[in-house]
Amino acid sequence: METGTQKLTExxxxxxxxxxxxxxxxxxxxxxxxTVRLFxxxxxxxxxxxxxxxxxxxxxxxxxxxPADPFELVAAPLSGPGEFTLLGADYLGRDVFIGIxxxxxxxxxxxxxxxxxxxxIGITVGALAGFYGGMIDNVLMRITEFxxxxxxxxxxxxxxxxxxxxxxxxxxxxxxTTWTTEARLTRAEFLKIKEREYVLAARAMGASNLRxxxxxxxxxxxxxxxxxxxxxxGITIIYEAALSFLGLTDPDVMTWGKMIGLSRDFFxxxxxxxxxxxxxxxxxxxxxxxxxxxxNDAFNPKLRGR
Amino acid sequence: xxxxxxxxxxPNSAKQQTPQGNTALKVDNLSVVFDVKGKxxxxxxDITFSVERGETxxxxxxxxxxxxxxxxxxxxxxxxPPGRIAGGEVNLNSENLLxxxxxxxxxxxxxxxxxxxxxxxxxxxxxxxxxxxxxETIRRHKTVSATEAQEEAVELLRIxxxxxxxxxxxxxxxxxxxxxxxxxxxxxxxxxxxxxLIADEPTTALDVxxxxxxxxxxxxxxxxxxTSIILITHDFGAVSEMADRVxxxxxxxxxxxxxxxxxxxxxxxxxxxxxxxxMPELSTDHDAxxxxxxxxxxxxxxxxxxxxxxxxxxxxxxATAKCHEMPPMVDLGANRSVMCWLAVEEGAA
Numbered sequence: 173m174e175t176g177t178q179k180l181t182e183x184x185x186x187x188x189x190x191x192x193x194x195x196x197x198x199x200x201x202x203x204x205x206x207t208v209r210l211f212x213x214x215x216x217x218x219x220x221x222x223x224x225x226x227x228x229x230x231x232x233x234x235x236x237x238x239p240a241d242p243f244e245l246v247a248a249p250l251s252g253p254g255e256f257t258l259l260g261a262d263y264l265g266r267d268v269f270i271g272i273x274x275x276x277x278x279x280x281x282x283x284x285x286x287x288x289x290x291x292x293i294g295i296t297v298g299a300l301a302g303f304y305g306g307m308i309d310n311v312l313m314r315i316t317e318f319x320x321x322x323x324x325x326x327x328x329x330x331x332x333x334x335x336x337x338x339x340x341x342x343x344x345x346x347x348x349t350t351w352t353t354e355a356r357l358t359r360a361e362f363l364k365i366k367e368r369e370y371v372l373a374a375r376a377m378g379a380s381n382l383r384x385x386x387x388x389x390x391x392x393x394x395x396x397x398x399x400x401x402x403x404x405x406g407i408t409i410i411y412e413a414a415l416s417f418l419g420l421t422d423p424d425v426m427t428w429g430k431m432i433g434l435s436r437d438f439f440x441x442x443x444x445x446x447x448x449x450x451x452x453x454x455x456x457x458x459x460x461x462x463x464x465x466x467x468n469d470a471f472n473p474k475l476r477g478r
Numbered sequence: 479x480x481x482x483x484x485x486x487x488x489p490n491s492a493k494q495q496t497p498q499g500n501t502a503l504k505v506d507n508l509s510v511v512f513d514v515k516g517k518x519x520x521x522x523x524d525i526t527f528s529v530e531r532g533e534t535x536x537x538x539x540x541x542x543x544x545x546x547x548x549x550x551x552x553x554x555x556x557x558x559p560p561g562r563i564a565g566g567e568v569n570l571n572s573e574n575l576l577x578x579x580x581x582x583x584x585x586x587x588x589x590x591x592x593x594x595x596x597x598x599x600x601x602x603x604x605x606x607x608x609x610x611x612x613x614e615t616i617r618r619h620k621t622v623s624a625t626e627a628q629e630e631a632v633e634l635l636r637i638x639x640x641x642x643x644x645x646x647x648x649x650x651x652x653x654x655x656x657x658x659x660x661x662x663x664x665x666x667x668x669x670x671x672x673x674x675l676i677a678d679e680p681t682t683a684l685d686v687x688x689x690x691x692x693x694x695x696x697x698x699x700x701x702x703x704x705t706s707i708i709l710i711t712h713d714f715g716a717v718s719e720m721a722d723r724v725x726x727x728x729x730x731x732x733x734x735x736x737x738x739x740x741x742x743x744x745x746x747x748x749x750x751x752x753x754x755x756x757m758p759e760l761s762t763d764h765d766a767x768x769x770x771x772x773x774x775x776x777x778x779x780x781x782x783x784x785x786x787x788x789x790x791x792x793x794x795x796x797a798t799a800k801c802h803e804m805p806p807m808v809d810l811g812a813n814r815s816v817m818c819w820l821a822v823e824e825g826a827a
Contacts, residue, residue: 306559369600376553376595377615377666378588387614391605 210470217466220459227456231276242266242274242426250442260444262435268444272452275428279456282343282427283408289347290408291401294354295390301355302362303385313359316352324349325414332420339422346411350404357400361393368392395471399464406460413453428453502706503552503591503674504528508566510544510551510730513559519782521547521561522730528813529674532700534707536721536738538714538753542778544730545710549676552708553593554583570673589619592667596679598660602651608635608662609647612669619670634665638695657688664695671703678710693719714757718742723813726750729779729789732807736814746816749774749790788819796820 212218240246245265247256254260259268301312319327331345365371366389374388415421416429417436428449435445510522522544529535537545550556552568554575568575570590575583587593595601603611612631616622622630628647635643638661651659660680667675677696681689697720700707709720717724717738724741726734726749734747745751752774776793779785788794791801800819808821 369595369597370603372555373593373595373601373663373666374603375555376587376593377669378584378586378618380584383618388603392603 207470211466214466214469216462217469220462220466223455223459224463227276227452227459228280230273231280234273235277238270238273240267240270240274242271246270250438250445252442253444259448260442262431262445263438263442268431268448271426271431272428272449274426275431275449276452278339278425278427279409279412279429279453282339282346282412283405286343286346286408286412287401287405289343290351290404291354291397293347294351295358295397297351298355298358298360299362299385299390302359303366303381303389305363309359312355316355319349320352322349325411328411328415329418329420332415337420337422339425342412342415342421345415346408350407350411354397354400354404357396358393361396362389365389365392399468399471402460402464402467406457406464409453409457409460500531501528502531502533502570503708504567504569505552506567506569508548508551508568509564510547510556510561511564512561514782517782518564520564520730520784521781522551524566525727525732527725527732527735529706529708531673531706532704533723534700534709534721536717536724537708537710537727538712538717538724539727540712540778542781543727545712545727546678547730548727549593549678549708549710552674552676553587553591555587585619588615588667588672589670590672591674591676592670592672593676593678594660594663594667594680596682598656598663598683601663602659604651607648607650608654612647612662612666615666615669630669631665634668635662637668637699638662638665639691640665656684657691660684660688660692661695664692664699668699668703672705674706674708676708676710679712680709681716682711682713689716690719696720714753726753729781729784731789731817732815733790733818734816736810740814746810746821747790747818748794748796748820752795788817 243266246267247261247265249261249263249265251257251261251265253268257267257269259272261267262271297312297316301309301316327349328345331348332341335341335345371384371388374384379388412421412427413429413432416427417433419430419433421427421430431449432446435442439446505525505527508522508525509520511518512521513519525544525548527535537548539545547556547561551563552575554563556563563576566576570586575586575591578586602608606614609628609631612634613624613627616627616630617624620627632643632647635646640646640658640661646654646658651662654662664680675696680696681692684692693716696707699705707720709716711717721738723735723737725732726741726747728749734741734745734750736744736746741750742754745754752772755772756774758771774793779789779792785792786804787802788797788805791797794801798819803819805817805819806822807815807817809815810821
């Protein structure tokens with residue numbers, strides 16, 4: 173009777189919805205395995221994941237397997253796809269395909285690094301604000317709001333224009349302007365989780381504040397953060413492309429946004445110079461969104477079966 | 479086996495000699511205040527008690543009377559803000575826990591004084607295996623290698639009578655039943671063989687048979703290690719089973735204290751008497767079930783707009799005009815006291 177209701181709530185709270193029998197001797201099914209299974213059953217997410225893996229592999233191994241210089245003039249200027257090169261050449265005769273291939277590495281590298289920095293700042297600020305509350309929370313949240321009201325793209329442009337268009341500056345410019353979403357999300361999760369009894373119990377066992385933040389609360393706050401981080405990679409790619417499009421990027425590095433930006437005057441004469449890099453951006457960002465959506469469904473059993 | 483207690487002498491401890499060598503924990507005039515909308519509200523008023531080594535003290539009272547707050551205050555875990563400890567002393571090992579540094583306090587927690595909670599369902603971190611959580615607690619307080627800690631964790635699970643501990647240690651909390659989780663919480667609390675174990679309604683969420691097992695386990699551990707247990711509950715049955723002495727709380731006051739027998743059979747405070755009357759008793763007489771259970775009319779006083787006088791006055795069947803004044807704490811012998819005007823009059827008569 174009483175235990176029955178307890179077990180039901182237990183299932184609901186554990187987030188598995190699976191009825192756990194009291195003296196269950198069956199093989200333990202670990203939660204993440206269930207999550208992976210749910211993710212794989214989502215066709216769109218799985219497809220997105222596969223396409224992403226292809227892009228990542230191309231970014232890692234492409235330049236090694238296909239050594240070339242994306243800045244080299246190899247074909248007649250503005251020659252179409254198939255004439256001299258697979259995807260045509262731009263106004264200087266640079267191979268669009270090689271540009272995309274080399275741009276994959278640079279774009280993904282900038283996007284991943286900028287995401288890491290963004291997430292690091294966001295989680296640190298959010299965790300401190302949510303955990304300590306009070307004055308610390310107030311100060312950190314006012315700072316967050318300050319960054320939130322500035323249009324991130326304009327802010328990034330200013331930073332790159334003022335400092336230099338070095339690749340590191342571009343990464344930091346993107347990170348410094350966009351961490352607020354992660355900070356707010358982390359803070360909200362911390363505020364929710366720190367009221368849980370196991371947090372109190374951990375404190376009663378003598379856990380220090382640092383341990384409470386990093387080992388007790390943060391792992392429990394991860395599911396929504398993982399989804400946010402995934403989507404953040406896509407957003408960062410778009411920011412990077414936008415900055416590159418405006419020419420605010422490292423002149424020695426070929427990126428997709430830069431290809432579009434350089435060729436924007438030739439769009440009506442040579443569509444391939446702009447379209448193929450644009451498609452690459454579209455495809456990668458779309459796939460990241462699909463993967464993020466799939467992760468969301470897999471982590472959130474309430475959405476299952478929809 | 480649980481390792482021998484390592485005594486590290488804190489450099490800044492107030493060197494106070496407790497008169498009774500056998501007292502494990504001594505609480506004097508502990509007061510807790512919450513700031514509600516800028517107004518201080520007293521949640522605990524001058525709570526004084528002590529616990530002997532190897533003794534179980536039951537703290538009983540209805541919801542919101544301050545039982546759990548007392549426990550949290552002893553651990554210095556009152557949510558702050560809005561709460562704060564307004565005064566008093568908590569003496570453990572001749573150091574006042576309310577005065578030690580935060581760092582020292584966090585070393586004391588789990589080592590000298592441990593706590594187990596009401597909800598075993600939610601007291602374990604869902605993302606780690608129970609072994610992981612035990613090992614982490616062990617390594618927090620003892621300098622041992624990971625493998626030694628692992629062995630110790632298995633041993634602890636064996637002490638709390640978990641079958642197949644080597645297997646259970648690899649499982650996640652959601653794979654275990656409520657009773658097992660509470661055993662694991664107890665195992666965690668026992669890592670350093672603490673002097674004082676606070677059990678905050680440890681069996682409320684468990685069914686009766688499991689409750690009995692948990693109590694047996696606690697008694698067993700107490701006998702082996704000489705642990706003092708503070709059992710916080712609203713269940714007189716639990717107190718009768720476990721406690722040597724009982725402290726009755728009402729609206730943040732200690733209103734009566736005595737041995738289990740004194741409280742059960744010679745309750746002096748009208749509130750305690752009312753509590754005892756409202757306890758259902760098993761009877762073979764079927765008609766006994768048809769008579770409604772006596773209750774204490776009214777409800778717990780509003781602590782924010784506290785009326786002057788005895789906190790129980792408005793609900794008390796024996797209240798007199800005198801009860802508009804705060805009754806004093808009347809000493810009725812060793813560790814026996816009651817806060818009521820009736821006791822004053824009896825003493826005078």
